[in-house]
Amino acid sequence: MENNFGPNVTVLDHPLLTHKISLLREKSTGTNEFRQLVEEIAMLMGFEALHDLPTKYVELDTPIERASVKMLAGRKLAIVPILRAGLGMVSGLTALVPSAKIGHIGLYRDETTHQPVEYFCKLPNPIEERQIVVCDPMLATGGSAVDAITQIKRHGGKKIKFICIIAAPEGIKKLVAAHPDVQVYVGNVDRCLNENAYICPGLGDAGDRIFGTK
Ligand code: PRP
Ligand code: URA
Numbered sequence: 001m002e003n004n005f006g007p008n009v010t011v012l013d014h015p016l017l018t019h020k021i022s023l024l025r026e027k028s029t030g031t032n033e034f035r036q037l038v039e040e041i042a043m044l045m046g047f048e049a050l051h052d053l054p055t056k057y058v059e060l061d062t063p064i065e066r067a068s069v070k071m072l073a074g075r076k077l078a079i080v081p082i083l084r085a086g087l088g089m090v091s092g093l094t095a096l097v098p099s100a101k102i103g104h105i106g107l108y109r110d111e112t113t114h115q116p117v118e119y120f121c122k123l124p125n126p127i128e129e130r131q132i133v134v135c136d137p138m139l140a141t142g143g144s145a146v147d148a149i150t151q152i153k154r155h156g157g158k159k160i161k162f163i164c165i166i167a168a169p170e171g172i173k174k175l176v177a178a179h180p181d182v183q184v185y186v187g188n189v190d191r192c193l194n195e196n197a198y199i200c201p202g203l204g205d206a207g208d209r210i211f212g213t214k
Contacts, residue, residue, distance in 0.1 A: 005172050009184045010048070017044050021165060021187050025203045031212040035088055038137060038165070038210060041187060042092030045163050049133065049185040050096065053077075078103055078124045078157075082136040082148050085206035089135040089163070101130070105148045109140075114197040116144040121151050128156045137206040139167035139186070140199050142174030149179050165206075166190055168199045 003011045020041050023029055029037070056073030059066060077100040081087045084106075094100055106120025124130065132152060139145055145162055152160060162175065165187040175184060190199045198204070208214040 003189070005169075005184075006176055008176060008180065008182065009172055009186065011186045011189055012045060012048055013188060014044070017041060017187055020044075024165070024209075025201060027204065029209075031209065034209050038088040038206075039092040039095075041165055042089035042135065042163070043095055044092075045165070045185055045187060046093045046096045046133070049161050049163050049183070050077075050131075053131070072097075076101070076130050078127060078130040078132045080105060080123065080132060080134045080148070080152060082107055082134065082144055083120065085138065085210055086134075086136040088137065088206070088210040089165075093133060093135065093163075100133075103127070103132075103152075105134075105151055107144045107147060109144065109197070114141055114143065116147045118147060118151070121155075123152065123155050123157070126156065127152070128158060130157070130159070132157045132160045134160060134162045135164070136162075137165040137210075138199060138202070139164040139171035139175065140193055141168075141197050142171035142178075145171070145175050146178040149175075149182060153179075161185065166199055166202060168193050 020037050024037050054074045055070040057068045058071050059068055077097045079093050079100045080103040081090050082105050101124035103123035107116040107118050161183045163185045167186045167189050192200050194200050
């Protein structure tokens with residue numbers, strides 16, 4: 001879909017996806033439904049983001065005849081959620097590619113400065129040859145996504161996609177400027193950030209809503 005963020009940013013804005021994202025935004029949506037929706041949205045977004053996975057022809061027997069059919073080939077996948085909220089997207093993505101390896105990057109935003117603070121990083125090793133999908137429901141200032149991808153590159157990651165459910169324009173611009181080689185997939189683009197660097201209208205704190213904290 002056309003947008004002003006450049007060729008590496010895909011804003012999905014599909015009616016079925018946007019309907020589910022709207023349900024996430026409703027403040028009375030409880031933890032159980034919220035988690036279920038995040039999983040479904042991640043699966044729908046992953047389906048689009050992985051449209052270019054390489055395939056190869058293999059021979060097999062259908063009940064009717066021998067056939068040459070396409071199956072996934074080559075590049076192995078690594079899914080890397082940004083903790084905590086990114087964890088909510090993992091089951092939806094692994095439903096698509098059960099053989100994917102999972103890395104974890106732990107980051108939280110300092111409440112005053114809104115800068116990301118890293119507390120954990122464990123990635124599949126080696127990671128150089130893998131298609132990497134970084135996931136986080138929220139792209140606000142962009143600080144967390146930029147730092148997470150910088151970490152992954154330091155560990156040797158090369159082919160990286162980033163999937164987020166809701167983004168602020170500021171965050172998308174920062175991410176594209178810092179990592180122009182990364183393909184970015186966004187569910188909905190929201191209006192702006194507020195004085196606490198929360199996305200407006202957004203959905204509140206994604207981690208708290210997924211894990212029922214706060
Ligand atoms: C949230 C969200 C992103 C980050 C986005 O995580 O899941 O990781 O904020 O904000 P940014 O684009 O301004 O960096 P948070 O720091 O609240 O941690 P949590 O997932 O553990 O709640
Ligand atoms: N992190 C969230 O979980 N929500 C926001 O709106 C911004 C950052």
